[in-house]
Amino acid sequence: MESPSRHWRTKDQRYRLLGEKCLNCGKGIFPPRDVCPHCAEETKAKNPEAQVPYQFSGKGKVYSHSTIYDAPPEGFEKYVPYTVALVMLEEGPMLTAQLTDITRKISGGVTQLFNVEGEPVDIGTQVEMVTRVLSEDGPKGIINYGHKFRPLLKRQT
Numbered sequence: 729m730e731s732p733s734r735h736w737r738t739k740d741q742r743y744r745l746l747g748e749k750c751l752n753c754g755k756g757i758f759p760p761r762d763v764c765p766h767c768a769e770e771t772k773a774k775n776p777e778a779q780v781p782y783q784f785s786g787k788g789k790v791y792s793h794s795t796i797y798d799a800p801p802e803g804f805e806k807y808v809p810y811t812v813a814l815v816m817l818e819e820g821p822m823l824t825a826q827l828t829d830i831t832r833k834i835s836g837g838v839t840q841l842f843n844v845e846g847e848p849v850d851i852g853t854q855v856e857m858v859t860r861v862l863s864e865d866g867p868k869g870i871i872n873y874g875h876k877f878r879p880l881l882k883r884q885t
């Protein structure tokens with residue numbers, strides 16, 4: 729579990745999905761880091777200004793997903809079951825986030841996901857980022873916000 733202070737420092741980044749774009753190879757980077765993961769170690773040395781802030785669209789596709797029914801990380805007990813997806817953003821980077829606005833049905837031991845219109849949600853489904861409460865910690869009720877992704881509905885795609 730991340731500490732509240734860490735959340736405070738990364739709040740802006742998490743809230744706005746602000747990453748970086750590599751001016752060397754043009755690819756999006758999320759979360760921001762010192763070295764572009766696409767064009768490797770030497771980029772930073774050759775061009776220290778190679779990475780500029782970049783606002784991601786917040787749209788992407790489900791790359792994989794899994795639903796947690798028990799033994800969640802500390803602090804997440806009251807949220808089970810929940811579904812975590814690896815989302816590939818339109819701009820390329822992948823990130824892990826919870827899916828929201830979905831329902832689950834277990835069939836033959838396999839979790840099937842559906843959007844609010846009852847359409848299946850699976851690998852390849854288009855999703856968009858929304859900002860939601862991730863967890864509320866402690867007696868002072870520190871609330872951690874973060875990104876979750878919800879399926880785009882038919883009328884939006």
Ligand SMILES: [Zn+2]
Pocket residue numbers: 750751752753754755764765766767768771
């Ligand atoms: Zn690069």
